[in-house]
Amino acid sequence: MEAIATKKLIDRDEDILQASMAIKSIAHPLRLKILCVLGDQEVSVQDIVDDVGTSQSNISQHLAILRDKGVLCTRKDANRVFYRISDERTLKLVELMRDVFCTA
């Protein structure tokens, strides 16, 4: 019972695991909101805290998760840290998620 004209999605289990872990880091309301607040810009932690609206500690921990998965990267300037989205295609991903899941 083989597929006839199936597009290749992800075939290696290793890749499936890696992708699922990265997606998991995005699949939390606060972390998805962080991505939406960042957009294509560089934003300081304090500004993210103000926009997203939870404690600084909580934001910092969620930022660490996104950073550890490679979704975000940082630049330090004096005593402030600026976060931005590492790969601009991540924004396309968020837009597509919105199109598919938010237009009910």
Added chain:
Amino acid sequence: MEAIATKKLIDRDEDILQASMAIKSIAHPLRLKILCVLGDQEVSVQDIVDDVGTSQSNISQHLAILRDKGVLCTRKDANRVFYRISDERTLKLVELMRDVFCTA
């Protein structure tokens, strides 16, 4: 400190919650693999079990999660149930996830 030319990603908290819940249902290795096995086809539970490789009960639980979030839909034929991906754009999403997160 306002953004100047930021694209609108997801602005309503309600939409962010809905999107994050749907993504969360995909962000598990077995469930992502189920999507990859399905592709654009309709596949029976038993065939999914054979392809993905875990117990029938476990697959059924994961299918229920994807079904409840609207990612999958079903058709029953006699005593078998066939699953397919509800919205074909979900496949685009998986492809983009693969491109962004699996090409390191």
Added chain:
DNA sequence: TGATTATATTTTGATACTTTTATATCCAAA
């Protein structure tokens, strides 16, 4: 009817995740 195949649901114990609170570190300005 009784047996068999296919799928779904419930329960349980373990593990992982999230939030909160408290504390620590880093850096610049005074």
Added chain:
DNA sequence: TTTGGATATAAAAGTATCAAAATATAATCA
């Protein structure tokens, strides 16, 4: 060199998720 703002880390407590096992439902067949 102390002070205060900004960020990170740690520990604790609450909550959610997971896989496995057992059980249940539903359709088919003998």
